[in-house]
Amino acid sequence: MGLLTPTVALKNVTDITPGLLRELGCDAILLDVDNTLAPPTEKTPYEGAQKWIDEIKANGFHVVICSNNFRKRILPFSKSVGLDCVAMSLKPLPFGFVRAKNKLHEKPKSVVVVGDQIYTDVLGANLAGMKSILLQPRSFEPGITIKIRRAMEKNIRKKLYK
Numbered sequence: 001m002g003l004l005t006p007t008v009a010l011k012n013v014t015d016i017t018p019g020l021l022r023e024l025g026c027d028a029i030l031l032d033v034d035n036t037l038a039p040p041t042e043k044t045p046y047e048g049a050q051k052w053i054d055e056i057k058a059n060g061f062h063v064v065i066c067s068n069n070f071r072k073r074i075l076p077f078s079k080s081v082g083l084d085c086v087a088m089s090l091k092p093l094p095f096g097f098v099r100a101k102n103k104l105h106e107k108p109k110s111v112v113v114v115g116d117q118i119y120t121d122v123l124g125a126n127l128a129g130m131k132s133i134l135l136q137p138r139s140f141e142p143g144i145t146i147k148i149r150r151a152m153e154k155n156i157r158k159k160l161y162k
């Protein structure tokens with residue numbers, strides 16, 4: 001339990017249903033990109049992800065992308081999937097979440113953070129007092145810092161995904 005525990009742990013973004021969001025009492029999603037919606041640096045979303053975004057929006061939920069990646073990567077990607085975005089959001093710090101929340105046209109009752117990393121997405125959500133849905137990473141992500149974070153995640157994930 002504590003700051004590193006997500007509200008819910010699922011496999012893929014497409015496992016998040018309108019029913020689950022209603023159960024959580026959330027009407028808005030702050031959504032990660034790399035390893036959540038698409039493989040890192042790739043322009044095409046994972047299979048089914050675009051359909052999922054469209055269905056979630058059609059069900060009345062607000063969705064804003066909130067990513068730590070650069071604007072150069074996130075802006076064109078967000079545009080291509082039809083979502084507003086905050087890039088360089090510095091998760092787990094709360095600033096990006098606040099900026100993403102402010103991009104919503106209506107004030108949300110409650111937001112849920114969705115992402116694949118415990119030390120950015122889940123920790124950030126908990127620090128900001130928001131709910132979170134943790135997903136399983138699907139693609140290799142290059143870099144030493146991500147390698148360290150994945151190693152730190154290992155035992156926590158083991159308990160979450162029994």
Ligand SMILES: [Mg+2]
Nearest residue numbers: 032034035116
């Ligand atoms: Mg990610």
